[in-house]
Amino acid sequence: MWGMEQEHSALAAALALQCDWGADEALMESPVDRLAVRDAPARAPEAARPAPEPTPPRPIRAAPVTLAAAPPAVTRAEALAAAAPDLAALKAALAAFDGSPLRETATNLVFGEGVADADLMLIGEAPGAEEDRAGRPFVGASGQLLDRMFASVGLARESNFYITNILPWRPPGNRTPTDAEVALFLPFLRRHVALIRPKRLVLVGGVAAKGLIGGKEGITRLRGRWHQVDIPGLGPLPALPTLHPAYLLRSPASKREAWADLLLLRRTLDQAPG
Ligand code: URA
Numbered sequence: 479m480w481g482m483e484q485e486h487s488a489l490a491a492a493l494a495l496q497c498d499w500g501a502d503e504a505l506m507e508s509p510v511d512r513l514a515v516r517d518a519p520a521r522a523p524e525a526a527r528p529a530p531e532p533t534p535p536r537p538i539r540a541a542p543v544t545l546a547a548a549p550p551a552v553t554r555a556e557a558l559a560a561a562a563p564d565l566a567a568l569k570a571a572l573a574a575f576d577g578s579p580l581r582e583t584a585t586n587l588v589f590g591e592g593v594a595d596a597d598l599m600l601i602g603e604a605p606g607a608e609e610d611r612a613g614r615p616f617v618g619a620s621g622q623l624l625d626r627m628f629a630s631v632g633l634a635r636e637s638n639f640y641i642t643n644i645l646p647w648r649p650p651g652n653r654t655p656t657d658a659e660v661a662l663f664l665p666f667l668r669r670h671v672a673l674i675r676p677k678r679l680v681l682v683g684g685v686a687a688k689g690l691i692g693g694k695e696g697i698t699r700l701r702g703r704w705h706q707v708d709i710p711g712l713g714p715l716p717a718l719p720t721l722h723p724a725y726l727l728r729s730p731a732s733k734r735e736a737w738a739d740l741l742l743l744r745r746t747l748d749q750a751p752g
Pocket residue numbers: 602603604605606609614615616617618620621643683724
């Protein structure tokens with residue numbers, strides 16, 4: 479017979495395994511299909527529900543049913559983003575936007591922070607667990623590395639740049655955002671950039687780089703040189719893709735390339751007029 483201690487360590491091992499698999503948020507005891515729940519009509523409790531009526535005979539020729547199709551989520555995202563006149567309105571629109579199930583599993587919206595009219599804007603991938611808890615971008619281990627890297631070329635979010643992410647909600651288990659999620663939130667991000675009006679972008683990691691530059695090239699090919707990104711209402715902006723600090727934590731040897739990117743950024747800023 480197992481003692482309590484063995485039972486506890488077996489449970490702890492099972493829990494650790496779940497975390498390793500990425501299931502690190504306790505939501506409910508059993509899974510809920512939220513789309514089905516949202517679309518289902520309200521049901522009376524079992525005991526109070528009247529006995530079903532006998533089914534009436536079906537008409538031979540039913541009148542055609544016309545359903546007003548809801549606009550696709552991307553179209554709604556575009557309309558909501560375009561209608562936001564300032565950062566506060568954009569944040570409220572993002573919080574209210576129900577076009578993505580990510581909102582249901584995340585804890586806090588992670589909007590952005592830093593200098594609201596900065597010449598430089600950094601765009602990352604998506605909040606992780608710590609960002610989700612704090613409601614602030616890049617505050618976990620990779621955010622701390624990012625702050626140290628930018629400080630080494632004299633740049634800080636408190637005084638020199640604004641920082642946000644492609645996705646404002648944490649994907650469960652920190653999985654990589656899907657292309658569909660990136661496409662859904664791009665209208666909000668582009669509006670975010672248009673409202674900050676930076677002169678340059680730094681795209682932190684492959685998801686941000688691919689989301690804004692497009693094409694098939696990965697981050698190792700894109701990084702290290704300036705590209706152009708079109709922002710509606712603002713025009714073409716120079717954008718510098720660089721390696722994500724989460725990647726650098728796993729592959730410290732690549733810090734050399736990230737350092738080269740930072741030096742390129744510093745040189746460009748030093749040569750910029752004004
Ligand atoms: N990684 C990101 O890309 N963004 C964050 O905010 C945190 C980690």
